[in-house]
Amino acid sequence: MKMAAKLMHAVQYDGYGGGAAAFKHVEVTVPTPKQNEVLLKVEATSLNPIDWKIQKGMLRPLLPCKFPYIPATDVAGEVVDVGPGVKNFKAGDKVVTTLGQQAGGGLAEYALAKESLTVARPPEVSAADAAGLPIAGLTAHQALTDSAGIKLDGSGKKENILITAAAGGVGHYAVQLAKLGNTHVTATCGARNLDFVRSLGADEVLDYKTPDGAALKSPSGVKYDYVIHCATGIPWSTFEPNLSANGKVIDLTPSGSSLLTFVSKMLTFSKKRLVPLFVTSKHQNLDFLVNLVKDGKLKTVIDSKHPLSKAEDAWAKSMEGHATGKIIVEP
Numbered sequence: 001m002k003m004a005a006k007l008m009h010a011v012q013y014d015g016y017g018g019g020a021a022a023f024k025h026v027e028v029t030v031p032t033p034k035q036n037e038v039l040l041k042v043e044a045t046s047l048n049p050i051d052w053k054i055q056k057g058m059l060r061p062l063l064p065c066k067f068p069y070i071p072a073t074d075v076a077g078e079v080v081d082v083g084p085g086v087k088n089f090k091a092g093d094k095v096v097t098t099l100g101q102q103a104g105g106g107l108a109e110y111a112l113a114k115e116s117l118t119v120a121r122p123p124e125v126s127a128a129d130a131a132g133l134p135i136a137g138l139t140a141h142q143a144l145t146d147s148a149g150i151k152l153d154g155s156g157k158k159e160n161i162l163i164t165a166a167a168g169g170v171g172h173y174a175v176q177l178a179k180l181g182n183t184h185v186t187a188t189c190g191a192r193n194l195d196f197v198r199s200l201g202a203d204e205v206l207d208y209k210t211p212d213g214a215a216l217k218s219p220s221g222v223k224y225d226y227v228i229h230c231a232t233g234i235p236w237s238t239f240e241p242n243l244s245a246n247g248k249v250i251d252l253t254p255s256g257s258s259l260l261t262f263v264s265k266m267l268t269f270s271k272k273r274l275v276p277l278f279v280t281s282k283h284q285n286l287d288f289l290v291n292l293v294k295d296g297k298l299k300t301v302i303d304s305k306h307p308l309s310k311a312e313d314a315w316a317k318s319m320e321g322h323a324t325g326k327i328i329v330e331p
């Protein structure tokens with residue numbers, strides 16, 4: 001199919017800053033897939049905090065590499081065209097993918113994805129449920145398996161895990177995945193989400209605005225072997241007394257002070273550590289997560305759905321930082 005002359009609706013911005021108010025709704029040419037790319041008709045896109053952090057210039061000078069930039073990366077859709085080197089997909093296939101921050105392109109009717117980061121989406125998994133998975137699900141998976149060594153088949157010794165910001169995009173997947181392993185999960189969230197986070201499988205839940213919650217103190221008195229730290233702004237001095245002898249904090253949002261803690265704990269051979277995490281998107285892990293959703297072992301909880309014509313509302317909602325689960329945009 002020749003798509004080059006066709007136009008699509010997209011949302012883009014022309015420079016750093018400005019939040020949702022800087023969005024421009026434009027008609028641009030539907031891109032043509034190169035060698036190993038697939039062209040998707042987008043059915044759902046999920047937002048991640050990294051999307052608006054890029055707009056804020058927090059990753060400059062690396063990202064975005066050029067303006068105008070169509071933000072968002074986590075997309076589910078249908079393949080409509082493929083590059084000449086694509087082997088595993090054809091027009092009509094339902095898929096989920098992550099586009100990569102350099103390229104962006106998720107807030108549009110069509111998007112180009114790399115075949116290597118694209119996985120098939122079975123009919124049991126809706127586009128919105130699949131679109132939630134890439135960055136948030138892969139981060140939760142990587143933190144638990146690579147960083148914490150949890151085996152998601154339930155084998156392995158029992159570990160005590162603390163998950164902060166457990167109601168958010170990453171946290172809500174992390175709680176569910178952690179409970180597939182041999183774990184005791186303590187989780188923190190806002191008061192309105194205590195029952196929700198319990199329903200995801202957490203063994204105990206703390207309201208982060210209470211004194212015990214702010215102190216990360218386990219109600220049952222356990223010390224944490226691993227903290228999957230999805231919140232921000234909690235100092236090492238708050239984690240330290242709650243960690244087991246070899247306890248590790250896996251920090252998803254490393255700051256200057258947390259990087260200093262990381263280095264100083266290494267240099268002093270401390271057994272308690274803070275470890276920064278940067279997600280690496282792996283095709284096989286995304287496939288694993290999609291299949292867990294298909295099998296009913298993992299669910300995407302949707303905070304809200306917004307049409308592409310009102311992508312500003314989704315963006316503002318993500319920037320507020322109070323999502324319960326994933327924020328979805330649909331063309």
Ligand SMILES: NC(=O)c1ccc[n+]([C@@H]2O[C@H](COP(=O)([O-])OP(=O)(O)OC[C@H]3O[C@@H](n4cnc5c(N)ncnc54)[C@H](OP(=O)(O)O)[C@@H]3O)[C@@H](O)[C@H]2O)c1
Binds near residue numbers: 188321
């Ligand atoms: N390093 C990486 O590769 C990587 C990958 C993915 C994400 N991240 C980062 O990880 C963080 C979480 O991402 P996300 O997608 O889960 O964000 P999110 O969905 O926007 O998280 C929102 C949730 O966080 C809760 N929350 C905020 N502060 C909290 C606190 N102190 N204690 C407990 N809950 C708190 C909010 O609860 P209330 O509404 O009740 O306040 C809300 O439910 C972001 O900073 C993101 O950039 C990093």
